[in-house]
Amino acid sequence: MTDKCGCVRDVSDSSIREDVKEYYSALKSTSDLKTNACVAPSTPLPAFIRQALGKVHPEVTSRYYGCGLVVPESLEGCRVLDLGSGSGRDCYMLSQLVGEKGHVTGLDMTEEQLQVARKYLDHHMKEFGYKASNVSFVQGYIEALAEAGLEKDSFDIIISNCVVNLSPDKKKVLSEAYRILKNGGELYFSDVYSSGRLTTEIKNHKVLWGECFGVDNKELQDILGEFKFVSATYRLFKLPEGSSKPCRVIYNGGITGVENCFPFDCQYTFKAEEVVEVDRDLANILSFSRFKEDFTFEPPTQEQCGAKAKGCLVDPFELVLQLEKQSPDSTTRRCCSTQSASCCK
Secondary structure: OOOOOOEOOOOOHHHHHHHHHHHHHHOOOHHHOOOOOOOOOOOOOOHHHHHHHHOOOHHHHHOOOOOOOOOOOOOOOOEEEEEOOOOOHHHHHHHHHHOOOOEEEEEEOOHHHHHHHHHOHHHHHHHHOOOOOOEEEEEOOOOOOOOOOOOOOOEEEEEEEOOHHHOOEHHHHHHHHHHHEEEEEEEEEEEEEEOOOOOHHHHOOHHHHHOOOOOOOHHHHHHHOOOOEEEEEEEEEOOOOOOOOOEEEEEOOOOOOOOOEEEOOOOOEEEEOOEEEEOHHHHHHHHHOHHHHHEEEEOOOOOOOOOOOOOOOOOHHHHHHHHHHHOOOOOOOOOOOOOOOOOOO
């Protein structure tokens, strides 16, 4: 689909955009999907998220074509941007988590999807008991956030759910996200990755591209052959200049949904009131981000002062194999695979 720089070479950017826009414009419900990319099962949702989703209007939910669910922690009062918001299901769910003092912006390029989302602004404001809506929707491209009117340093969190892979210029998506994030802000995105360089036939297949290659369709499966796909969630932080040192941190507990145990990523899980030694990179993230009030920071031990940062395993396929070796009987299945799939964060 892309070369090493993340840029599509076989088809033009405008052609890709129009193909994706045309494909999603034609969808009327999840039953119109040709693959299982957007309807695959995932791990059980926390009760508070299920409750929030249950308050979203049925038409909005029926027009949802996302892959899994992307909900970062500690959202109250935050300004959140959803890239590729579609019918607005996640935006309306998140609007309940950020609260009346927070705000959620949904950006999508498909007018038909935005019409559905905007149709229920007043409905959800009343459903949630808010005096004013804390949700807005903008039409635009995820590579051109400035053109969509989104200002520099204006968001605490950006989420994206199986959308970046559809972009013809992924480096531009990342640079634009960096521009509009506040210092300490986070890009929290889930997407699909291929086990190898895809053929021209697959790259130019509108259905496979549009539905992120998740397949439960014999004809499409034959086109994909032995390619495998994995869904992984990454969290990237925009940090200000300056550097923290390695230190010891204590999770104070209390973040909704992870009150006693906070699985931050594949390397660190914080248990409430437990002392954990962290490297300089994670110390920077925790001390400059929205999580700074959720941790107590202590000086490092003498042995830790000169410690190097942990090596980071970034290949999602290697990480899946590692996790499966650690817990061979655990359920790690996620969406977007021709044969098997797993998820990591």
